[in-house]
Each structure stands twice: as structure tokens, then as C-alpha cells.
Amino acid sequence: METLPLIPKTRPEVNGKNAVKEKGQNEHEEVDAVQEAMGALGKWQILICLAISLVKFPVAWHQLAIVFMAPLNQGYNCTSPLRTLTKDQCLVDLNGTRLPCDKWNFERTIFPETIISQWSLVCGRSHYANILQSILMFGILLGNITFGSLADRFGRKIPLMISVLLQLASGIGCAIVPWFPALLILKLLSAMATGGTMVTSYVICK
Secondary structure: OOOOOOOOOOOOEEOOEEOOOOOOOOOOOOOOHHHHHHOOOOHHHHHHHHHHHHHHHHHHHHHHOHHHHOOOOOOEEEOOOOEEOOOOOOEEEEOOEEEEOOOEEEOOOOOOOOHHHHHOOOHHHOHHHHHHHHHHHHHHHHHHHHHHHHHHHHOOHHHHHHHHHHHHHHHHHHHHOOOHHHHHHHHHHHHHHHHHHHHHHHHHHO
8 A cells, every 4th residue: 555755744834933842932912923023112212202292293283273364253243333233243233234243353262363363253243163173184094195195205304394394384384474364274284284294193103
């Protein structure tokens, strides 16, 4: 009877490394070649995390700025000499005709100036403050997609530096721009830069 040649058993591999443990190793310890190549947490990883955390500070400022730019329930009164018809100070009475109020006096005790008081975003224009926040979140989505693709193609550092510089320039522009439509455009750019900063810095930190 013919005997078949013995085939040596191959040792299973995990992540390119032999999964069979050497003597003295924990049998339940997982072999991960990538983790072993990276090494343990050291000074370099800590410095990178600290540097990236500095980049993350402006992200919070841009995302939460709407709380201070357009605070809820900011008080205002119609400054027209005519009698107001509604509690929200939006309509006045002119010889029996209901007309919209076009000038208001805003309460400035807590916030000396907001986008609501600067551009009179009350009554029929109150929805513009919500549009600003919607543009911000949409811009962050675009920034994640755009700068994420650029980071995959050109590396993480260049898109990160571009997004930080764009965030700086557009943030200064948002603070000094005198026109509301221009503010919406600059807010979109700053939001895209914020999204780019978030996604590229996270990958570098990892």
C-alpha cells in the first residue's frame, strides 16, 4: 500500500506574523504587526497630540460662535413713533393700516453687538440667523469631504496647513465684514476649513 508523503503543517499567520506563541508568551495575546511597528506611547506621540490639540481649539470657537453671534431672546423694541399692534414689535398702526416696523432698539446689556442687532434680524428677517448656522454645518460637511480627499492624495500635512490658514483668514473676515451676504460666504469658507482641520488632524493624531 502506497503511503502519501507527509505535508508539513503551516503555522497560521495574523497580520503577516506567526500566530503560534513562543514559550512563555500569553496564549491569549493578539499578534499585531502594525502595532508592534508603531511601538508604545512615547514622547513623539504625546507631542503630536498636544500640537494637534492646539489646532482643535479654533474648531470649537467656529462651531459655537452662533451662541454669541445670534443669542436667543435678545430683547428689542420698535422705535417708530406709531403705535405697535403686536407683542413682537413687528407691526405698527398708521391710520388703520398695518405696516411693518423698519427700525428697532436692541437690548445690549449682555451682548453689546450681535448679528441680530447689526443687521436687524428680527420679525420677517429672523430666519437668517438659522440660515447662518445651517451654512456652517453644510460647510463642515463639504470640508470633511474635500480635505479628506486631498489628504488621501497629497498627504495630511499640506491640506492641514491650507485648512488652518483658510480658517484664520475667513475667521478674521467674519469678524470685520460689514455686509450680511458676505458674512454668509465667509462663514461657508470658515466652515469648510473647520471640517478640513477636523478630519486631517484626526488622522495625523492617530
